[in-house]
Amino acid sequence: MDILQLIVSGLANGCVYGLIALGFVLIYKATESVNFAQGDFMMLGAFITLGFTNADYMGLPFWLSCAMAIAIMGVLGYLLDLVVLRRMFGQSQVAVVILTIALGFVIRFVAGAIWGHEPQSLESPIAGVELRFGGLALGMDEIWVIIVTVLLTILLYFFFARTKLGVAMQASSQNQLAAYYMGIPVKRIHSMIWALSGIVATIAGILFASKGSIDPTAGLLGIKAFAAAVIGGFGSLPGALLGGLIVGLVEPFAARYMPAGYSQIFPYLILIIMLIVRPHGILSQIQTKKV
Amino acid sequence: MKQDTNAPLLKVDNLESFYGPIMAIRGVSLEVKEGQIVTVLGANGAGKTTLLKTISGVMDPEKGTVRLQGSEIQGSAPDAVVNRGVVHVPEGREIFPILTVEENLKMGAYTRSDHAQIAADMELVYDYFPILKERRTQEAGTLSGGQQQMLAIGRGLMTKPRIMLLDEPSLGLSPLLVGEIFTIIRRLNEEQNVTMMLVEQNAKVALEVAHYGYVLELGRIVMSGEAKKLQQSKDIQEFYLGAQQESQRGQRRWKQRKTWR
Amino acid sequence: QTQGVTDTEILIGSNNDLSGPFAAFGAPAIGAAKQYFDEVNAAGGVHGRQLKLVAEDHAYQMPKAMQNINKLVNSDEVFVMLLSLGTPMNIASFPLLERKGIANISPLTSARQMLEPPAPYKFAGFSSYYDQMKAGVNYLKENNDRKVFCAMFLPTDFGKEIQEGTKDGATELGLEYKAETTHKPDEQDFVGSLTKLKDEGCDAIATALTVRQTITVLGTAKKIGWDDVDFIGSAAAFHTAIAKVPNGITEGFYAAAGWPDLNTRLDDPYVAKWVEDYTAEFGEAPSTGAVLGRSAAENLVMALEAAGPDLTAESFLKAMEGLDYIDRITGVKTDYSTTDHQGGDAIIISKIEGGDWQVKGQK
Amino acid sequence: MSLLELSNVTLRFGGLVAVNDVSFNVEEGEVFALVGPNGAGKSTIFNMISRFYTPAEGDILFEGKSILEKEAHEIPSMGIARTFQNIELFEQASVLQNLLVGRHTHRRSNFVADMVFTPFVRSEERAHREAVEHVIDFLDLQPYREKFIAGLPYGVRKVVEMGRALAIKPKLLLLDEPASGLSVEETQDVAFWIEDIKKVMGITVLMVEHDMHLVGAVSDRVMALADGRMLAIGSPQEVQNDPAVIEAYLGSDGMTDDGEAA
Amino acid sequence: MRIVFKTSYDADIRLFKHNAQAFWYLLLFAFAILLPFLVSDFLIGEATLVLIWAICGMGLMLLVGQTGQASLGHAAFMAVGAYSNVIYQLNFNMPFLLSFPLAGLTAGVAGALVALPTTRLHGIYLAIATLAISVLTEDIIIILEPITGGIAGIFAPDIEIFGYTFNRYGNPVELYWLVLAITFIVIYAYRNILRSPTGRAFAAVRDSEVSAKAMGVNVARTKMVAFAISCTITGLGGALMGHFATVFTNETFNLIISITLLLIIVVGGLGTIHGAFFGSIVFVMLPLMISLTRDAVGSLTGSGSITIPGLESGIFGAILIGFILFEPMGLYGRWLKIRTYFELFPFYRKDMFRRQKSYLKTERTR
Numbered sequence A: 001m002d003i004l005q006l007i008v009s010g011l012a013n014g015c016v017y018g019l020i021a022l023g024f025v026l027i028y029k030a031t032e033s034v035n036f037a038q039g040d041f042m043m044l045g046a047f048i049t050l051g052f053t054n055a056d057y058m059g060l061p062f063w064l065s066c067a068m069a070i071a072i073m074g075v076l077g078y079l080l081d082l083v084v085l086r087r088m089f090g091q092s093q094v095a096v097v098i099l100t101i102a103l104g105f106v107i108r109f110v111a112g113a114i115w116g117h118e119p120q121s122l123e124s125p126i127a128g129v130e131l132r133f134g135g136l137a138l139g140m141d142e143i144w145v146i147i148v149t150v151l152l153t154i155l156l157y158f159f160f161a162r163t164k165l166g167v168a169m170q171a172s173s174q175n176q177l178a179a180y181y182m183g184i185p186v187k188r189i190h191s192m193i194w195a196l197s198g199i200v201a202t203i204a205g206i207l208f209a210s211k212g213s214i215d216p217t218a219g220l221l222g223i224k225a226f227a228a229a230v231i232g233g234f235g236s237l238p239g240a241l242l243g244g245l246i247v248g249l250v251e252p253f254a255a256r257y258m259p260a261g262y263s264q265i266f267p268y269l270i271l272i273i274m275l276i277v278r279p280h281g282i283l284s285q286i287q288t289k290k291v
Numbered sequence B: 001m002k003q004d005t006n007a008p009l010l011k012v013d014n015l016e017s018f019y020g021p022i023m024a025i026r027g028v029s030l031e032v033k034e035g036q037i038v039t040v041l042g043a044n045g046a047g048k049t050t051l052l053k054t055i056s057g058v059m060d061p062e063k064g065t066v067r068l069q070g071s072e073i074q075g076s077a078p079d080a081v082v083n084r085g086v087v088h089v090p091e092g093r094e095i096f097p098i099l100t101v102e103e104n105l106k107m108g109a110y111t112r113s114d115h116a117q118i119a120a121d122m123e124l125v126y127d128y129f130p131i132l133k134e135r136r137t138q139e140a141g142t143l144s145g146g147q148q149q150m151l152a153i154g155r156g157l158m159t160k161p162r163i164m165l166l167d168e169p170s171l172g173l174s175p176l177l178v179g180e181i182f183t184i185i186r187r188l189n190e191e192q193n194v195t196m197m198l199v200e201q202n203a204k205v206a207l208e209v210a211h212y213g214y215v216l217e218l219g220r221i222v223m224s225g226e227a228k229k230l231q232q233s234k235d236i237q238e239f240y241l242g243a244q245q246e247s248q249r250g251q252r253r254w255k256q257r258k259t260w261r
Numbered sequence C: 001q002t003q004g005v006t007d008t009e010i011l012i013g014s015n016n017d018l019s020g021p022f023a024a025f026g027a028p029a030i031g032a033a034k035q036y037f038d039e040v041n042a043a044g045g046v047h048g049r050q051l052k053l054v055a056e057d058h059a060y061q062m063p064k065a066m067q068n069i070n071k072l073v074n075s076d077e078v079f080v081m082l083l084s085l086g087t088p089m090n091i092a093s094f095p096l097l098e099r100k101g102i103a104n105i106s107p108l109t110s111a112r113q114m115l116e117p118p119a120p121y122k123f124a125g126f127s128s129y130y131d132q133m134k135a136g137v138n139y140l141k142e143n144n145d146r147k148v149f150c151a152m153f154l155p156t157d158f159g160k161e162i163q164e165g166t167k168d169g170a171t172e173l174g175l176e177y178k179a180e181t182t183h184k185p186d187e188q189d190f191v192g193s194l195t196k197l198k199d200e201g202c203d204a205i206a207t208a209l210t211v212r213q214t215i216t217v218l219g220t221a222k223k224i225g226w227d228d229v230d231f232i233g234s235a236a237a238f239h240t241a242i243a244k245v246p247n248g249i250t251e252g253f254y255a256a257a258g259w260p261d262l263n264t265r266l267d268d269p270y271v272a273k274w275v276e277d278y279t280a281e282f283g284e285a286p287s288t289g290a291v292l293g294r295s296a297a298e299n300l301v302m303a304l305e306a307a308g309p310d311l312t313a314e315s316f317l318k319a320m321e322g323l324d325y326i327d328r329i330t331g332v333k334t335d336y337s338t339t340d341h342q343g344g345d346a347i348i349i350s351k352i353e354g355g356d357w358q359v360k361g362q363k
Numbered sequence D: 001m002s003l004l005e006l007s008n009v010t011l012r013f014g015g016l017v018a019v020n021d022v023s024f025n026v027e028e029g030e031v032f033a034l035v036g037p038n039g040a041g042k043s044t045i046f047n048m049i050s051r052f053y054t055p056a057e058g059d060i061l062f063e064g065k066s067i068l069e070k071e072a073h074e075i076p077s078m079g080i081a082r083t084f085q086n087i088e089l090f091e092q093a094s095v096l097q098n099l100l101v102g103r104h105t106h107r108r109s110n111f112v113a114d115m116v117f118t119p120f121v122r123s124e125e126r127a128h129r130e131a132v133e134h135v136i137d138f139l140d141l142q143p144y145r146e147k148f149i150a151g152l153p154y155g156v157r158k159v160v161e162m163g164r165a166l167a168i169k170p171k172l173l174l175l176d177e178p179a180s181g182l183s184v185e186e187t188q189d190v191a192f193w194i195e196d197i198k199k200v201m202g203i204t205v206l207m208v209e210h211d212m213h214l215v216g217a218v219s220d221r222v223m224a225l226a227d228g229r230m231l232a233i234g235s236p237q238e239v240q241n242d243p244a245v246i247e248a249y250l251g252s253d254g255m256t257d258d259g260e261a262a
Numbered sequence E: 001m002r003i004v005f006k007t008s009y010d011a012d013i014r015l016f017k018h019n020a021q022a023f024w025y026l027l028l029f030a031f032a033i034l035l036p037f038l039v040s041d042f043l044i045g046e047a048t049l050v051l052i053w054a055i056c057g058m059g060l061m062l063l064v065g066q067t068g069q070a071s072l073g074h075a076a077f078m079a080v081g082a083y084s085n086v087i088y089q090l091n092f093n094m095p096f097l098l099s100f101p102l103a104g105l106t107a108g109v110a111g112a113l114v115a116l117p118t119t120r121l122h123g124i125y126l127a128i129a130t131l132a133i134s135v136l137t138e139d140i141i142i143i144l145e146p147i148t149g150g151i152a153g154i155f156a157p158d159i160e161i162f163g164y165t166f167n168r169y170g171n172p173v174e175l176y177w178l179v180l181a182i183t184f185i186v187i188y189a190y191r192n193i194l195r196s197p198t199g200r201a202f203a204a205v206r207d208s209e210v211s212a213k214a215m216g217v218n219v220a221r222t223k224m225v226a227f228a229i230s231c232t233i234t235g236l237g238g239a240l241m242g243h244f245a246t247v248f249t250n251e252t253f254n255l256i257i258s259i260t261l262l263l264i265i266v267v268g269g270l271g272t273i274h275g276a277f278f279g280s281i282v283f284v285m286l287p288l289m290i291s292l293t294r295d296a297v298g299s300l301t302g303s304g305s306i307t308i309p310g311l312e313s314g315i316f317g318a319i320l321i322g323f324i325l326f327e328p329m330g331l332y333g334r335w336l337k338i339r340t341y342f343e344l345f346p347f348y349r350k351d352m353f354r355r356q357k358s359y360l361k362t363e364r365t366r
């Protein structure tokens, strides 16, 4: 029973990582850059929802707030690319990485200025509701996280694998010049993917905030999600989920069975070991160059 | 779409392009008439690739105009240029390495939505290059050099262009295929009225298929004329067709070299 | 001429975390202090001098903190340091403060090093985490008959203090200190740690986690149906946000701190007025950080008043050591002397009941 | 003993047999050409010799010793240098620096000495530079000496690649399509260079080339491949007139075309 | 544009391209040495910090800029340098002159050990592995509490050289000169690497691993050497940072510090020594400027002081975005353009430095 409980909550926990990791992978898949502000996007999305729905603020119905927050973050993502990132088109990835790190500073400041620096709880109908199956306890929030993450992963996977737009997104990350030669509007595609990742980040944020609480530094969680995406094979959507689940599962088991002082290092230890065994992640996205 | 057959489909005027401080083309003017095959000859580094890149919008010119059916397109985004029916088959096989061969070809048809016709065109490409059909699901990055070149050309065909800019299409192809490529070019031109602008090191074949030719040297057009006439030109024969006398060759070979110390 | 003091102005420095992991404490504290100084300034200042607060943000990063200290002390030339956050950051500033004779008032950390080894320039507002936890252990033994103590902590100086306080508290009382778990600040899931502690038979758990994590821990314990256990935090967990979590998830959580929650003091008109003013200016009710900021600012102003118009480092220290009053915000008796640089010695045990912190015991 | 011997070499990519039971020898001092349709497995053979790929079956001997237990980076110091079909230069460096990397196998200093820049390092550097200057002279690269690769025309890059391989001072030089993308004039230069490489420098050359003029002009022996299998081997004329080669590779056009060239 | 006539092979090997360049650099060095006579102790403290960050930055630059290996964990090697330096002094009674180079060496060995299993990793995969190692380092410091002081931290004694002590508050100017001297040594070693086979091997691995192998460069070994040298330099910087901070704990050298280092080298200009300096100047001076501006605005508006939480870091982020947008190649890239402008004067074109459209290709094939 113990173990089952650990597995179930590990899975739910891992899905949160996976959900944030999806946002990383989306951007990477279409632009091949890494958005270090992804965690902050999540935080911002959660705060926007909270601003709409919490009684202290606007007190709107929860689901309406979610929809509005998702829409706002989508537009914000699009505009961000249009106004800022587009000017970096074709520049080295590492410059984009630094840019997103700096963007994180700004987002955290803005969130702090609007909603304050203290943790707040999202007044969400899915928080604090528990379902029991025998001795197994499962939060409503956890069930939601698992369902939404799995659905989103499948949806996005087929979007990239099957639809013309999805393949075009992959194409424009692999060779921007060639994508242009084919008439793919690469820049617009970038904006679209930033919008999409804003949306995914908001969904992650809502579920995350429902599981606990949110403050402006909550985005730092993004780093662990990033690591999860990398061990899954950066660029692979199922990989992101897989990586998230691994990290999510290692955590409770290490905490349960490892001595204090060592347990918290296990996720990172596993990470290193996995990378040594599979240098390009579990579902490797790296192709050896043919010469 | 009625067109004045004499008005050029593509007209380039006084075009200048730079790489940072380096001027790569220096005031090039040329025109391509509808339904023609025009070839641009020139030595290495003459600026042929730069010229094509500037036309297709992946480079912005510093000066000059590019007119497609009379409207200026210089400096516009490359995808907009493709949407107007100009496709550029680039030098050096810019394929999508982690997509399959079939996905690569599908991307060629990105701007189109006539599904039935796309499928038919795909079959046509497979017909031209059977090896691509065989390797439909292979990741394009693992194809051999020549196979990648076939894919690049095939992908260009999938856009159903009105005008094709071909940059060294025969690069790395076997002699058998070089012959085929030029047959395909001629057929497309004759049967589907696709206009072509062709850059080739293999000047001999290029002049054979082309109607008209330009010679680009150090970023300037130095000669132009009907392909037939160019073929006869002594200079062209000497510098581009390799018809030199042995003695000259020998001289070149033993020419005094300065040594740098 | 005393550094940071002119005829019209007194410069007060603070090396704080205003955007990093502890901004939830630093930001409101600075806000509240600034608000109080503005009030004092509007009323003519202290002995005709306006109070000017320069707060630098180190975001809990050591190199940035060093830079800030250099600026505050060597460039701005502040007279006194107030509410500086972070144990290592404070410790690193001590050599320079000592050299320049600058007092360090009410740092935002309850680590023992803020007073140890004793030095003339070191002052602390409230009791240490260590003492708080010892008192907390004692309370849970006396009132709830808890016997097996455990701890969940971040491996930081703060976590270590709480772990040691719990451990020493338990052993001194002849109780068992059974198990502990360590965590990272970005850890989200505590099912593993809690099942472990449950297995070990813990019946009281001291926590030294971030505010967000504390909430998750309490929720998780409820979820796995573990209700015959008490959780107790320190001043760092004595936070309004924890009490305000919806659906009663955090009900029953204890905190041992140097002051009572503001809610229990609202019948005092002075406190009520302040809560109103603060809420008006910052758009949110004062939280723990704000309480600390306000009470430290009042403390400082009182000392400056007492030091008289001839303000020097010596006169200020003397005034500080002579302070003895009931803090108007927290109601805690505050006194300093030449041998006692800890203002409030009280330790108050509070518990979340009905979405608010209620005072349960006092030492 | 031949300089290079491939015996019954096979390589598969998944189900695809890229090289199928191929055997041939390259004798010291000759120019040996590999020809064949696209995808025949020519570059794959090069990749096996330079140890980027490991054959599934068969052995590769260089100077009588198997090179299969060597790693890719140990191959150049044995005396095998190569160029790449798609040009793999160090883009962010000058021509000179690219060639100097070719001298890496001749380096005797270590990184500690380099950091201090001892007199020994300095004198070694001078020697490297001298060797590289000879290559630059040989290939007429003076005008591009200080230029960054990123801005060079295709043809010059091909030459730089050849220079970089020559800087290794190998015994065996592998050239993968040295003349593709070059004009007629430049192709003639390449022909002369290959001749000099063989005669003056005494380097054995194994090359892949589609330009049958060049193959006919410089090679001593030619082997034709198709679908990973050997089609024919012999003198250039023999191979060019082999019906199987004409059918699979040259086409009827090709024959007349290259017949006159040969 | 200056044209250099090269008359011997040594022309390419020289430290400076030509005499005028040598002149300008020597002038700059002289200025650096004389700085304490020009500015206050406060600014000298900041200048010392700039130098220390620049040393650490040069370490990372060698790895990222020269060898193309990403690291998100270089703070760990600062930690190794800082801890081992102090431990050698306290526990083994070593003088600074011995403990300091040994600390660098220790960090270098640690770097090589890290490189050993990770040479097969590339790009972000390597970045994440180093990040994980950096997180582990924090815990290792706690586990090694008996020698590291664990959570309580460790106090760095004053630097002492032949009985002469250096303290950041006692004699900041002397400390500055000491750090400056160390900076010079690091720069010299760095330059030597760049002009020697080691540097070329680094660049080869960065630009194309395939052809580096084909040229006989042992890629794994080269990466290891790069890690070792890089971590040695960063470790030296960390040791100085330790003395500068006077106390440090397991939390001092954290992920944010690693990110800061990355920020420094990218904003400064990847791949150049200058970049490390430009970057650390920005990183140290920009927040200071923001604070001072804030204070000045506060005084002007009469509101006394401005205390908006997080304002400084928000503005810092915004300005950083501006820097990157303005010059993605880093400040050194911009400096080169300005220099070319003057060298070409008056033969420049108005938009010579306008960015041409540029396009990226995947780095997923290698």
Ligand SMILES: Nc1ncnc2c1ncn2[C@@H]1O[C@H](COP(=O)(O)OP(=O)(O)OP(=O)(O)O)[C@@H](O)[C@H]1O
Residues within 6 Å of the ligand: B019, B022, B023, B024, B042, B043, B044, B045, B046, B047, B048, B049, B050, B051, B091, D150, D151, D152, D153, D154, D155, D156
């Ligand atoms: N990225 C670049 N940066 C700087 N200069 C460049 C760049 N690309 C090309 N050039 C220069 O521009 C000029 C024209 O180059 P271009 O590639 O157009 O020549 P080309 O005629 O296509 O040659 P090739 O036959 O080799 O393909 C050359 O002198 C070349 O050095």
Ligand SMILES: Nc1ncnc2c1ncn2[C@@H]1O[C@H](COP(=O)(O)OP(=O)(O)OP(=O)(O)O)[C@@H](O)[C@H]1O
Residues within 6 Å of the ligand: A290, B142, B143, B144, B145, B146, B147, B172, D013, D016, D018, D036, D037, D038, D039, D040, D041, D042, D043, D044, D045, D085
């Ligand atoms: N990594 C790989 N994975 C799968 N197939 C591969 C891989 N590398 C090569 N191939 C296949 O192996 C065959 C041989 O390729 P190779 O590159 O050797 O051809 P080639 O003879 O050099 O042709 P070309 O003249 O076109 O360069 C091709 O069909 C190619 O598609």
Ligand SMILES: [Mg+2]
Residues within 6 Å of the ligand: B048, B049, B050, B091, B167, D154
């Ligand atoms: Mg070209």
Ligand SMILES: [Mg+2]
Residues within 6 Å of the ligand: B144, B145, B146, D042, D043, D044, D085
């Ligand atoms: Mg090949």
